Each structure stands twice: as C-alpha cells, then as structure tokens.
Amino acid sequence: MNLQNILNDLESVDGEITDRxxxxxxxGLFSSLTRKAVAAAAPMVMASALxxxxxxxxxxxxxxxxxLNFALLLEYAESDFYNRGAASSSLMVPMEYRxxxxxxxxxxxxxxxxxxxxxxxxxxxxxxFDFTAGGAFPDVFSNFQTxxxxxxxxxxxxxxxxxxxxxxxxxxxxxxxxxxxIHSVEARHAARIRMVxxxxxxxxxxxxxxxxxxxxxxxxxxxxxxxxxxxxxxxxRAEVTEAFDEPLSKDQVLAIAGAFLxx
Amino acid sequence: MEKLNLVSxxxxxxxxxxxxxxxxxxxxxxxxxxxxxxxxxxxxxxSKTPTNDLSKYAGARISNGITVNLGSxxxxxxxxxxxxxxxxxxxxxxxxxxxxxxxxxxERQLFNDLRAHEQxxxxxxxxxxxxxxIPGLTPDFSGINFNQRSxxxxxxxxxxxxxxxxxxxxxxxxxxxxxxxxxxxIVSVEARHASVLSELxxxxxxAFAGDTPIDGNGLERSLxxxxxxxxxxxxxxxxxxxxxxx
Numbered sequence: 001m002n003l004q005n006i007l008n009d010l011e012s013v014d015g016e017i018t019d020r021x022x023x024x025x026x027x028g029l030f031s032s033l034t035r036k037a038v039a040a041a042a043p044m045v046m047a048s049a050l051x052x053x054x055x056x057x058x059x060x061x062x063x064x065x066x067x068l069n070f071a072l073l074l075e076y077a078e079s080d081f082y083n084r085g086a087a088s089s090s091l092m093v094p095m096e097y098r099x100x101x102x103x104x105x106x107x108x109x110x111x112x113x114x115x116x117x118x119x120x121x122x123x124x125x126x127x128x129f130d131f132t133a134g135g136a137f138p139d140v141f142s143n144f145q146t147x148x149x150x151x152x153x154x155x156x157x158x159x160x161x162x163x164x165x166x167x168x169x170x171x172x173x174x175x176x177x178x179x180x181x182i183h184s185v186e187a188r189h190a191a192r193i194r195m196v197x198x199x200x201x202x203x204x205x206x207x208x209x210x211x212x213x214x215x216x217x218x219x220x221x222x223x224x225x226x227x228x229x230x231x232x233x234x235x236x237r238a239e240v241t242e243a244f245d246e247p248l249s250k251d252q253v254l255a256i257a258g259a260f261l262x263x
Numbered sequence: 264m265e266k267l268n269l270v271s272x273x274x275x276x277x278x279x280x281x282x283x284x285x286x287x288x289x290x291x292x293x294x295x296x297x298x299x300x301x302x303x304x305x306x307x308x309x310s311k312t313p314t315n316d317l318s319k320y321a322g323a324r325i326s327n328g329i330t331v332n333l334g335s336x337x338x339x340x341x342x343x344x345x346x347x348x349x350x351x352x353x354x355x356x357x358x359x360x361x362x363x364x365x366x367x368x369x370e371r372q373l374f375n376d377l378r379a380h381e382q383x384x385x386x387x388x389x390x391x392x393x394x395x396x397i398p399g400l401t402p403d404f405s406g407i408n409f410n411q412r413s414x415x416x417x418x419x420x421x422x423x424x425x426x427x428x429x430x431x432x433x434x435x436x437x438x439x440x441x442x443x444x445x446x447x448x449i450v451s452v453e454a455r456h457a458s459v460l461s462e463l464x465x466x467x468x469x470a471f472a473g474d475t476p477i478d479g480n481g482l483e484r485s486l487x488x489x490x491x492x493x494x495x496x497x498x499x500x501x502x503x504x505x506x507x508x509x
Contacts, residue, residue: 046480046482100468100469102469103472107481110480114481166447173435174435177432177435180431180450180485181484182482183447183454184430184453185477185481187450188461188477189472191471192459192471202376224387225441225442227391232387233382242452243379243383243384244445244448245447246448247444247447
C-alpha cells in the first residue's frame with residue numbers, strides 16, 4: 001500500500017469529513033495517519049465539528065443529550081444485533097445477502113462510534129440485550145428468517161424513532177442534520193430488509209408483516225398537516241399510507257425496544 | 264394549467280437525441296475503463312456503488328423563458344420540495360407513458376408505486392402551500408432515452424438520491440415542528456425508493472445504502488438548496504431562482 005493508495009482511501013473514507021471542516025487542510029490533518037487510525041479518528045473529528053457550537057460534551061443542551069442517548073440506545077441494539085449475527089456460526093445468511101448485512105452492520109457500528117464521540121462522558125453504557133426478546137424469537141441467531149424479521153423490526157423502528165425526535169433537535173441545527181443523515185440511512189436499510197423478506201420497501205397501511213403490531217401503529221394515517229390526502233389525490237389508501245412514514249414517540253419506541261433488554 | 268406539461272416533445276429532438284446519447288455512452292465507457300485501470304492495488308475491491316452524474320442526461324437545455332422564484336424561509340423550502348416532487352412525479356409519468364421494452368411485471372409495479380408516491384407528495388405540497396405555491400413546472404427530459412432500461416433506472420435512482428440529500432439538507436431551515444416532521448415523513452420514503460432502485464441497478468451488493476451517498480460515519484450526505492437546484496436545472500424548462508442557501 002503506497003502513499004497514493006492511502007490518500008485515495010482517505011478520499012473515500014473521510015473526504016466528507018474535511019468537506020465539512022473547510023478550515024482544516026486534508027493533508028495536514030491526515031497525511032501521517034494510517035487508514036485504520038483515520039477510520040478510528042473519523043467520528044471524533046465529526047464529533048468535534050458537531051459539538052463545536054456548544055463547547056465539548058457538557059456544553060450540549062440537555063434536550064439534545066437526551067435525544068442522542070436515546071439514539072445511542074437504539075444504535076447499540078442494532079450494532080450488537082448485527083455483530084452477534086455476523087459472529088454466529090449457526091446463522092446461515094444466503095450468499096446474496098452477505099454484503100448487504102455487512103454494509104448495514106458497518107453503518108450501525110459507525111453510528112455508535114459517532115454518537116459516543118459526540119456525547120463524550122455523557123454517553124450511556126451499552127446495556128445487555130436479549131435478542132430472543134425473552135424467548136419470542138428463540139432462533140434469532142440460527143434461523144435466517146427470524147434474523148431477517150428482527151432486522152426489519154429494528155430498522156423500521158429506527159426510522160420512526162429518529163423521525164419522532166427531529167423536532168427536539170431544532171435548537172441544534174448541526175446535530176439535527178446529522179440525525180437526519182442517519183435517519184435516511186436507516187430507511188435505506190429498512191427498505192432492503194423488507195424486500196429480502198418478500199415485502200415492498202414501503203409500509204402499506206399499518207401492516208405488521210408478521211412483526212409485533214406496535215412497530216407499525218399509526219402508519220395508517222391519511223392526514224398530513226390537516227389535509228386528507230386520499231380525497232386530495234384520489235389515490236388508494238395503500239399508496240397514500242406508503243407515501244408517508246410516520247414517527248413514533250420516545251415512549252412508544254422504548255416499549256418496543258424494551259422487549260430486547262436482558263432481564 | 265398548473266399541471267406539468269408532458270407533451271412538450273419538439274419534432275427535431277428525436278433526431279439529435281440518438282447521436283448525443285451515443286457520444287455520452289461512449290464517453291461513459293471510456294471513463295469507466297480508466298477508473299478500472301487505475302484500481303491497481305490487489306487488496307482493493309471495485310465498488311459496485313453507483314455514481315452520481317445527472318449532467319450526462321441533460322438535454323438541449325430548452326428554456327421556456329419563464330423564471331420561477333421559490334421564495335425564501337420556510338415557504339421557500341416548501342416550494343423547493345414542491346419543485347423536486349413535481350420533477351420526480353413527471354419523470355415517472357414519462358417512464359410509464361413510454362415503457363422500455365422488456366419492462367418486467369415487478370418493474371412496472373415498482374414504477375407505478377413510485378409514480379403514485381411522488382404524485383401524492385406533489386399534490387400534497389401544492390395543497391399545503393395554497394396561494395403561496397409556485398406554478399406547475401415544465402420538465403425537459405430530452406436528454407433521457409426512455410427506451411433504455413439502464414438509463415431509466417439510473418436517472419430514477421439519481422433523482423431519488425438527490426431528493427434524499429435535498430431533504431436532509433433542508434431540515435435545518437424548518438423551524439416549524441410540523442413542517443420538519445412532515446419533511447421527515449417524506450424523506451424516509453424517498454430513501455426507501457433510492458434503496459430499492461439502487462438494488463435494482465446493482466443487485467446483491469451494498470449499493471442500496473452505498474458508499475457514494477453515505478460517508479464513513481454512516482451519515483448520508485446532505486446538499487443545500489443551491490447545489491440541488493443546480494443539479495436539477497437541466498431537467499426543468501423554467502429558470503428557478505430562490506432566496507435559499509446556496
């Protein structure tokens with residue numbers, strides 16, 4: 001691996017970091033680091049960009065800390081889930097889906113690193129998870145269908161959870177933007193895993209597709225900003241409900257995610 | 264008429280299209296070849312992540328001489344979203360009016376869904392904006408060969424990627440919580456579209472959430488309104504201006 005290759009890697013791994021930090025010279029910052037070191041440093045660089053408006057860590061507004069720790073809890077669950085799935089020798093992921101799960105896992109681990117870096121000493125520790133949900137999914141790490149089902153549950157819930165917190169980040173625009181940047185990634189994951197399970201990528205009505213109903217409660221609304229969309233557009237209920245993803249409150253999300261906390 | 268005018272083909276356009284398209288594809292192949300040739304390190308995997316270059320589908324840059332100002336502030340952002348949704352809806356209407364040969368039942372259903380969702384978004388923004396809404400825009404798809412499956416899917420995927428980056432970059436300008444949440448309800452659907460189209464274009468890989476739209480922190484890249492409007496300008500006959508952030 002020569003110097004040019006390392007620089008090329010930095011372009012692909014971290015070009016966006018320096019794009020966001022226009023005052024930092026790319027080569028000045030990164031030229032002496034190896035790729036691995038840069039990958040580890042990336043969330044810290046991003047975190048410092050996100051917290052610079054507030055001072056480090058303790059300067060974050062309290063409501064923002066709460067939202068970020070809530071997000072961190074979900075990302076902990078997702079990353080631990082995919083890490084355990086990847087480590088399970090009894091889980092047979094079909095060949096055509098391996099790169100997909102590796103990509104999702106990469107993102108969830110990156111989200112954990114980033115959120116921990118932003119929160120600093122205020123970050124919650126990772127709790128112990130029970131992905132069988134107390135025995136509801138006993139073969140989650142040995143039966144691919146179960147694994148995929150729980151994956152969809154986490155991804156669709158994650159989309160709804162971030163959406164539900166956006167309003168609480170309006171006083172922190174840089175962090176709001178980062179949260180939105182995670183939110184759409186979770187939606188990409190969700191659509192893909194839904195299709196792997198034979199569903200459409202979008203949520204029709206409040207159909208739970210074999211998952212616990214609370215994950216899809218409220219997805220059947222046809223009103224937006226006080227406008228009745230079916231009447232407005234003449235489109236079907238399926239199309240109208242598919243066209244808008246609905247948020248979940250923090251309490252609704254915790255009720256869903258709580259089932260996966262080890263007792 | 265505030266509807267998009269889809270019957271805007273000029274007689275001369277079809278003649279020019281073939282040659283321009285050929286040159287573009289020839290250029291594209293040459294670029295791909297040089298990229299592959301440059302990937303010499305044995306430990307590097309050539310990514311199947313799609314690239315973003317809408318400009319190669321720009322047509323003759325037809326202008327109808329009309330200037331549309333989106334405005335500024337929150338209404339400007341909502342009009343910006345309305346403009347993008349108009350473009351996406353018009354695109355899928357065109358795709359289904361001119362289906363490429365060999366369109367599978369799955370693909371037809373997919374484009375039907377996409378068209379419905381974008382029409383719903385478009386009509387919703389128009390209703391929500393009321394008298395503040397910009398007029399209907401006129402698309403210019405003259406540089407897009409709707410007979411070619413790979414082109415149709417590539418443009419669709421890029422429009423969706425662009426839409427996601429636009430909404431992601433616009434959220435910070437929405438201080439009214441209901442507007443922010445509503446934009447959030449739409450952007451995740453656009454991201455679902457982008458995921459499904461990316462998978463259709465590059466199956467069984469990581470393109471559905473690829474390393475082009477998403478950075479090393481697992482964050483999908485945002486674009487500010489000025490950058491997005493520059494990307495979509497070739498596909499709209501009106502000249503769009505705004506008081507939004509470049």
